Amino acid sequence: MTGVPFPFPARLPADRIAIGDIALAACVAGAGRPIVLIHGLGWDRNLWLPQVERLSARYKVIAGDTRGHGDSDKPAGPYSIDLFASDWAALLDRLDVRGACVVGFSQGGMAAQILAARRPDLISALVLVSTSGRFPDAGRENMEKRLAAQAAEGPEASARVAAESIFSEAWRAGHPAELERFVAWRAGQDQQALAHAMRATYGFDATPFHAGIGVPTLVLAGSADGLTPAAGMRDIAAAIPGAAYAEVPGAGHMIPIERPDAFDRALDGFLDTHYPAAG
Template identity: 40%
Template sequence: MDAHDHDYERGLRNRRAMLGDAWVDRSTTQSTAFNADFQNFITRYAWHEVWGRPGLAAKTRRVIVLAITCALGRWEEFELHLRAALAGGSGASLGAGDDAASALTPDEVRELLIQAAVYAGVPAANTGMAIAARLLRELGHELPLQPAGESGHPGCGRSRKSRGEPALHCTVREARSGRAAGTIVFSHALGADASMWDAVANRLAATHRVVCYDHRGHGDSAAPPGPYTMAQLTDDAAALLDELAFGPVLWVGLSLGGMVGQELALRAPQRLAALVIANSSARFDEAGREAWLQRIAAIESGGLETIADGTMARWFSEAFRRERPAEVARWRRRIVSNDARAYVAAGHAVREHDALDRLDGIRVPTLVIAGAADAGTPPAMSQAIAARIAGARLELMADVAHLSALEQPAAFSALIERFAAEVAAAVPR
């Protein structure tokens, strides 16, 4: 029989990988006749039999251990594993197909403890926060003071209202990386609001500061009497950018937001570093303008319910409506809960928008995105926009209708990420 204890050696390897050599050496070399059997037992049983299983990533097992020890108030064990998680152990692989990327960032520890507050109780999370703060300082992390009132939910951003008239509501997500590669401003479609960008904004906020705002007459922004003009909506956006003072931004506008982006690039190019026009139009033909008049008349006579189902058919592809009925129902509720007068007021701005013959004046880098199944602003409209703007690139997203950012947020985000990287690379150093 092989005298080599494979289970013990594998467990010891895993224990070192997760806790570091110094801790393991101290535990094993200082074992006594009293606890040597126990050290052997946990090395084989915990660190080989459990940690050695390839079914979960080592990082996931770290999170499980921290959550359980926090919930049970096993603070010595919690501190041991938290210190190792923040330091990254020894960096060695567990040898079970794991990529050894098991360290936790301070942000990940914070999220773990916030979730523990719900499921294990606030007192447990409070103690965990105190231990984590002490360890972070010991490990050289700076923890600058920040008033609790200035904290914003990272999944929807910190809300604020502009000082001008009309007061516009916006959310600001600071870059989770701590150093923003730039600022991206998202401008939504008619009848939607800033929340339509949540999935895209949260992904891009990993590296960028992200601003999402509500047009006048939408969401939590003020709704002055209409009709509105595209010039007014553009002035609103320009004033908001000036107040935020984040410098030239990457503007991402979908539908109505894309129209505002066109006007901003023409009238205030110094405010933009680059432009994305998604599922939009630069001009409606006579048939399109007549369709808008009919839509406005229907709302004025019967309210927003009269257009809700037709809007969902334009906004989302047939497959999406079939597979994601709850999501479609959510946005139908959004449509009918709008202020009908404000919707009509903004509808007039969309109907009257005409920038096609001026688009050759846009000089900022431009990406145009179209949805292959978009009946509201068909790909031909995007093609016409891209053809008029020097250097513009057109991307056609397959199997999506008008709200491409909602149907395929990951694919939409990837297009923005790639474009932002290209724009940044082109800036002289």
């Protein structure tokens, strides 16, 4: 399969769970060993709809909306990756989750790295998808380009900049209708909260923590990802002891949307080996 129609808007049910002075929306489905799915910048729990539906037959699956996203609260900024990680830790504490397999995509993968370093009790396996160990200057330049377009031309222009950086050229060419659906959906989001989330990436650096991550880890990259290039993903895998690295040929940043079959195969293979449902 070379891609699926843009899946938004989708509607995974969710409860609003209070953590401190805000509430996060979270879908909890199934029973068994916990799998936690953390979406990326500008997305929400619905990114994981196929995985929630499929994995909840064997696992307890938790897919939530990070602060500023989806149906979670959107307080005034600034936001940071450390703040996102603290929010997720508080959410998992409220849900009494320990020893989970945490799957972090893009910005969610940044938060997952901090979680693994600071709350090892929460994590017994880790999957990092299309993410960064240290947010590169090129990534900051892309965020600034989005913000400049948002200020000068409006949300739709900013969404188009985002689309060019997260979807591969081949996917965009082959899915024009889905691309327009993405632009309309992203342009309809809370733009102030989205801007806070963009700036949360600035200065992020988890590389000092990588050597101390002691759980089985899969690092999954797209060979055509221009936002978080495969070379940086290989660096993460090399720095985390025993981490496995896999690359999806031709995939851009949005591996779960562009190459869903390849994504599921990689995830299932890792789970079967390192985090089987039977425990």
